[in-house]
Amino acid sequence: MDGNASTPRFPLPSEIADAPGAEGWRSMYPYFTRFQPEDDKRFWFYNSMHFPEPMPAFDTITAEVPYSAIGANTARLFVFPTTLGIEHRIVNGRVYITANPVTDPDEIGRRAAIFAERAGYYYENWDTLYQGWKIRIKGLIDEITSITVPELPEFDDAAVITESRGVAQNHYVRENFHRCIDLFSVMWHHHTEFLMLGYGAYVVFFQFCKQAFPEISDQAVARMVAGIDVIMYRPDDELRGLARLAVEAGVADLFTEGCSPPAVLAALAERGEGGQRWLSAFERARDPWFNVSTGDGFYHHHRSWADDLTVPFAALPRYVAQVRDGMLADRPTEALRAERDRIASSYRDLLGSDEEKAAFDQMLGLCRVVFPYVEDHKFYCEHWFTSQFFARIREFGALLARSGVLAEAEDVFQLHHTEVDQALSDVMLAWAAGAPPVGAAHFRPIVAERKRILEALRGWSPPPALGPVPEALNDPAVHMLWGVTQTTIEAWLRPSEGEIRGVGASSGVVEGPARVLTEVNQIGEVRDGEILVCPVTAPSWAPVFGKIRAAVSDIGGSMSHAAIVAREYGMPAVVGTGDATKRISTGQRVRVDGDRGIVQVIA
C-alpha cells in the first residue's frame, strides 16, 4: 500500500523486506515455497484464514500437502473447466496463495466434457460415495492412531528371531514415520475429494438466490442449507451431557471455576459409584469427541481437548451451574429444523414463476445432499485425524529427545518433515552402530535459532495482498472459502481509522465491552455480555457462545464455524476481519454490525 495517494496498490512480492530480526527465515522453509521473480506479475493474497500465524517449519506440511491434494483434485482428477490449482508461497513465515485460472475457451470446452462425466458421477452417487468416504476416513484415523514409535531397546524382541521376521526395530522408525506423512497426504486427498463439488453446489444455489433476491444476506442463504444434526455441535453436546450427569450423580460440587482437570479426575475416583459413572461417561465422550483442536487443524500447537483438558474443564462449571438452576437447554433441533424450512419455503413463495420454483427446488435439494459432507468433513479431517497425526509426530519428537538429538519432544515441530527424516536416520544409525547420534550439535542450534526467528516473525504485519490488483475477482469459491471479493480488495487498499471490516456472518447490531482472546484456554476469562474477539473459532469454542453478545474473528467466511454457531445463537458476528485481535483491546467498547460486516471501536 505504498505508492502515491491516488492509486493505492499492494507491494510486489519482491518488495517485501525481511522482518527485523528474522533474516534467516528462508532456511526454515522448502525452496519451492519462495517467491520467484515472475511472481511479481500475479495477484497473491494472504491466507489468514488457514494460516493466521507464522509457520513453524514442520507445520508447512499443512500447506504443502493440502495444496498438492486440492490442485490434483481440481486440475487432474475432476478436470474443472475453468480452474487449475492453487499455488502457495511463504514470505516472512506467512502463506500467500493465488489461483490458476483456465481462460482459453477451447481449453475450457475440452475440460468441460471430461468434467461433466466425472463430476456427474459423483453428484449422481453422492450418498453412497459419501458413506464409503466415511468408512475410508475412519480407517485412516484408526491407522494413524495405532502407529507406534519403536522403543529401540538394547536387544531387539526375541520374536523377530523366533518368527524369523528378520527386520530389526530401527527400520520401523523410518517406516512408521513415513507412514504418518503418507497417511496425512492420503487424508488430504480424501478431504478434497468432495470439497469443490460440495462448495460448487452451494455456490450455484447462492448465486441463484442473489439473482432472484438481490438484497438477500449471505447468512439467509446459508440458513436455508444448514444441517441440523451437524457433527460440529457434538463435542459441546457431550459436555452438556457430562454436566447433567455430574448433577445427577452427586459430584457437581467438584466442578468449580478454575478447577484443575487432574485434581477433579483424581477426586472423582474417590467418590464411589457416582464418581465411577461420571468417569466412564467421560471416557466414552473423550474418544472420539474430544479430538477437536482448539484451532482449525493447521498448527501443531493448537492442541485438542483430549491433549489439554483445561478447555473442556473451563466450560464444565458453567454448564453444571446451569443444570442446577434448570437453565441448561438442549439445542432445539425441531424448532431449528422448522425455522430452516420456513425460511426456505418463504423465499420459494416469493419467486416469480413455477419454473423458477422448480429450479430452486433442484438446487436447494442438491445442496442439502452435499452439505453433510461440507459441514462434517472438518471434524474427521482437520480435527480428529490431524490431532492424532500431530500426537504421533510428537511421539517421534520424544524419541529424538530421548536419544539426545533434540532438547525436548516439542522441538520436532521446528524441523521440516524432511529434516525430521534425517534426524531419525541419525538415531537409527546410532542404535545400529552402538554409538551416540551426532544430531545434537547439528539440530539444537537450528531449533533455538528458529524459535527466535518465529518470535521475530510474530511482530511482522503481513500485507493482506501482494502484486497487481486484478481487474476482476469474482471467484465464488475464493469468496466462499476466504471471504475475498472485489470489495474486500478495495477495503484492503483503503483501510479506515477505527473501523474494522470483515464478513457480516450473522445479522444484528450490538455494542459492548470487548474481550480479546488469543488462546481458547482463556475462555474462563469471558464475562457475561462481552463481545468475543478472537483469531478463529473452532468447535471447541462453542461453550463460550452462551455468554457473549457478539463474536468477531480475524479469520473465517460466512460458512466458518464462528458464523454457523453465531447464527444459531442469533447473535451478530463479523468474521474474516484480518486483524481485529490486534486492533481491539480487552475492555474497549465496540459496536458490531453483523449486517454490514463492520466493527467499530467506540471508546
Added chain:
Amino acid sequence: MTQLFTCWTAEVGAADAARAGGKAAALGELARAGLPVPRGFVITTAAFLSHMDGVDPDGAARGALGALAADDLAGISRAAAGLRGRVVAAGLPPEVASEIAPACAALGEGPVAVRSSATLEDSAEASFAGLQDTYLAVRGTDAVLDRVRACWASLYNDESVAYRRRQGIGEDGLAMGVVVQRMLNPRSAGVMFTRSPVTGDRSVVAIEGTWGLGSALVGGEVTPDSFTVSKVTGEITGRRVGVKLRVHSFTPNGQGISASPMPFALRRSACLSDDEARALAQTGRQVEDHYGAPQDIEWALLGDSPCHPALHADFADRIVLLQSRPETVWAARDRAPIASPQVKASDHVLARFRRAL
C-alpha cells in the same frame, strides 16, 4: 354514521373508490383488515358533485377544460385557475355543511388532517405524489370547511389537468372525496415499499423515515434514514442514517404546520430503532398479504415529539398507516425466469462450472 355525504373511514372499502375516492377507500380497506389507521371520516364524492352543481351547473367550465390541447399550457393554467377560484369561493351546499359539522364534532377536539381522495387514482397518477392537496393541523369546523373546498379545487391543479390532457382522460365523471382524520403528532414518519424500489427484490421491505411529520420527507426537505428489512428473516440488510436538517411539526394552537431546523442532536441519529424498523416491516407485510401485491405505504410512529424522543418507547401498538397503494414501477416489468428446471439437479452445477468462476 353512513349518510349521503359523510361516513366513517371504516365504513368504506376497496370497492368504494367511486363513492369515497381512492385514498379514502384504501384507508377504509386497511381499517377493515384490522390495520391501524387514524380515526376519521370521509366526505363522499356526492358532496363534491353537489358542490359542483352550484359552481358549474351545466358543466360548461369543465367541458371547456376538457377541450384544451395538451400542449396549451398557458390555456390550461388560465382555465384551471378560473375554475379553482370558483370552487373555493362558492359557499358549501347547506345539506353538505350540515353533515360535516357534526362529523367534526364526533371526531372530537383537536387538530385534524384534511386530505384529498380522487376517484381517478390510476397507477401513474398515484405516483404523481402530491398532485392533490393535503392540509395538516387544521383547527375548527370553519377551517375544515375551507380546506374541504381547497381539496376539491386541487382536482383542477394545473399539473393534474395537464396530466389528464396528455393521457387523454376526460373531465366527465371525475370527482373528489375528502378524508378528515385526527391529526397525528408522530415521533417519526415516512414511507415504505414492500419490495426494494432499487432492485425490485420482493423479499425485503424498504423503509424511509425522518423525525416528526412525514411531510418533510415527502416534500424532499430531508435526506431520510433508510432501512432494508428482510421479510423472511427480519434481518436488517441495509441501514443508512441520513442527515436530516429540517423537521416539520405543528404548534398546539396555530393553524397548519411549520418547518424548523432539526434539533442538532437528532440530525445524524436514526429515527427508528432496529426493532421498530422490523415492526414496521411486519406491518407492511400484513398490508401486502391483505392486498396480495407489493404496496407503497405511508406510515407514522406515535411517541414523544422529536425534541424529546423516547427511543425505547413501547412501539408495538403505535404504528399508524396513512396510505397504501399498489407498487407500480416493478409490477409493470416482466422479468425472464433466471433459471429453469434441468433434467438432473447437478446439471445446474455442471453448467455453472463451464463459465469462469
